Amino acid sequence: MRTVVDILEQRIGRALADTAGLDHSPAIIRTTADPKFGDYQANGVMAVAKQLRTNPRKLAEQVVAKLDLGELCETPEVAGPGFINLRLKPEYVASELLRINAGDANRLAIKPTEMAQTVVVDFSSPNIAKEMHVGHLRSTIIGDCICRLLEFEGHKVVRQNHIGDWGTQFGRVILGLWHMCMAEKRQEENGEPLYFAEELKALRALAGDGQELHALCTKIRDRHENDWRADKDPEEGDGELVFGPFLQGFPERPAEEVWPRIQMAYQYVNLLEECVVGMGLTIPTRQAGVIDYKDLGRHVTPMLQDRAKDPRNRQEWLAWNRVRELTMASCYAVYERLGVMLGPEHERGESAYQPMLPDVVDSLRDTGLAADSAGAVCVFPPGFQTKEGEPLPFIVQKSDGAFLYATTDLAALRYRVGQLKADRIIYVTDARQIQHFQMLFKVAEMAGWDRRNGRKAQLVHVTFGSVLGEDGKPLKARSGENVKLKDLLDEAVERAKAVVEEKNPDLPAEKKTQIAQAVGVGAVKYADYSNNRTSDYVFSFDKMLAMDGNTAPYMQYAYARIRSIERKAQSKGVDIASELAGMETLDLSEPAELDLGKHLARYSEAIEAAIADYKPNCLTAYLYELAQKFSTFYTNCPVLDAPPTKRPTRLLLCDLTAKTIRHGLSELLGIAVVEQM
């Protein structure tokens, strides 16, 4: 990729260095704040002048005298304390537009990098036994955008969906299945409603009511122990009579029956665990004797994770695998609506690293990096402290022997560098995990796991802020639960549909539906992309679906208007393709034409900026400005009724604007464009 800025930087930088007698001095090319200063300015002269203790204006004059920007710019002007102002020649802008026009609409005359890397991008990472909620939105779409940008830049991108399917949640999923099993048994035998469904509601309702909550939890615990004892075979151990057969049959059961139940049972387990903290309730276990009821999930996790050593856990593993399948099926439905390019081939969940975990810990021990501390195996990377000012451990194995996300992340990192041959690994997660990743990267460096053949892979944590509700707190549904992504998209599409009905009632129903999909989903994505990734933003359907301002509908509308012109041209017998094909000169004499033309020629700058900091809002800002400039052009410069000498230029501007908007929206942001709205 080579932008005008790069060329100016190079030429002016060299002239500056020569004049000053330095090896190297950056020209510091920036776009001007005000068009009256031209299009670009070079700020580097003043810094060099200071260094040389010389007059900056004089130095700037000397640099300008040396410069030859003949074909690019008008004569540079020295202004203010030592700025060099640069104004692009219309002929240069015209030649750039013709060059873009002559090339592939999917490249828009932007060349791929010559330094292609293998880049692993870790994003989305949904959790097992849950549907995707707003918390997954940003990682999923920002990650997807980063992949699209890097692919466009010419890198080999390896998408990794690091599904949360191992760790303690594994134990909880099985525990959820156990409740489902027992509840179904009671339903069959006594016609009782599924208790976890009833009690889930009750637990939620009782939040804050200590006494009643305690009573309910005690009742649950008592029944739990009874059911567990009743399921005990004196020879084989627990679970052999009822739970075993349940698990065996589980993978065959139809999705629409079990999927909702699993989710509910899993939520039940999670909520119950929270509720019983501090209640002093206990439960007997086969292996560890009597333990606190809240720790049951954590207790069964390492037992089940050990399945390689205990073939009796195979059923649990098969059932869990089925749960994962069901989970991913629901995720793929969401990915498809979002236009996110993730498929089964990108799945590599935490569980995939399970066989490598013991070796991670052993290696760290062998090299002396890890040591036992309070029963857990820990690495103490320098520079991290606990509340008490003690060194903060990066725990790779818990005192009960279970592995946790630190272990998995290290195994994944090692795999990505070693097997996937990553030159760069990008983790797209919310900002709260920043300390974890700082420690992870530090430990990986200490262990040398970030190197392959002596070359260091670049490790990047791309963070983002939270999605907030209108009240400024993290977005939640009325019920207090996380908002499901599916519901969010449904509502956006529904609202978009209402607008289409209002604005364009005569369109065929099928078209309206299609437009509503594109506008609704596009609005949600665009709103996210157009906000600075690092800050929190307030989610508002009204704002994201507004026709004014930096929104998806505004962008899509601009595109649709151009397509409308092109359709109309065709119906008048104008063959756009042939009219544009042989063009050799453009007439950019109208200010709106030149302004739009200049902006079109700068698409690559926006892409470069977006890639440099992994910031999609650089791209949306460019596109918005483009659409605004087009709208100005549109109101001032008739296209189809233009004089014959002007029409080809205007058609070209329309066509390139459409191509650029389509490319940015559809290829890079994964937002659909529409032909009409």
Added chain:
RNA sequence: GCGCCCGUAGCUCAGUAGGAUAGAGCGACGGUUUCCUAAACCGUAGGUCGCAGGUUCGAAUCCUGCCGGGCGUACCA
């Protein structure tokens, strides 16, 4: 306590490898449809860039302190 992030117009936000007079949208006020989609365009009003110092030709941007908010801080992810 320590660490990280944030504080910019009434509201929601852009803008940090230091650059000229700090930008949008919403909201407010005013204008533009015999003409390619008015889901649009044009204009006006609105700011001690949290506060106080410092660094320098120049600071929203870098440094220090303070105030206010968010997040994290040993076996969750």
